[in-house]
Amino acid sequence: MLHVHTIGRIGKDCQVIAGAHGSFMAMNIAVDDYAKGQNVTTWVKVRSNKENHIRLAEYLTKGRLVLVEGTLSSSLWTDKNGExxxxxxxxxxxxxFINTGKKDSSAGSPDNMAATTDSTPVPPADMPQDDKDDLPF
Known part of the structure; x- marks a missing residue:
């Protein structure tokens, strides 16, 4: 048994499939690797019958970057050219989900420039901020 962690982009929207033994989610991810001076893309099927993954399926849409951890298996098949x-x-x-680090349009405003010039990390704009007047001490 091979246990793997991989990061890839979802190729098309995730599907929930109802079968005789229950439902499961299915999607394909494109895993990019840089080898011998060129990008190599490997397509990997991802399947899960966990209830929380099935509920998550509506958010697993084309283009999203995801980290998948699980058991790797492989199979051989013959394509239409006989190979x-x-x-x-x-x-x-x-x-x-992996955050791609996209900046919002207000990142270039003078108010945010001071926050980005020092070495302290800046939380994402959509992250709830603590109210400084409501500190417990």
Missing amino acids: SQIQLSITAESIA
Whole structure:
């Protein structure tokens, strides 16, 4: 058994499939790797029958960057040209969204410039901020 962690972009919206043994979610992710001076993309099938992953399926949309942890398996198949291909599949134990770090349009405003010039990290704009007047001490 191979336990893996991988990061990739979702190829198309996640599907929830109802089967004889219950429902499961299914999606394909594109995992990019830089090898021998060029980008190499490997497609990996991701499947899970965990209830929280099935509920998460509506947010697993095309283009989202995700971290998937689970058990890796592979299978051989023959494509339409008669060539053997390998299919990688992960049975997911954990799925997490990766923040791409996109800046909002207000990042260039003078109010935010002072906050970004020092070395302290700046929380995302949509993160709830503590009320400084409501401190417990």
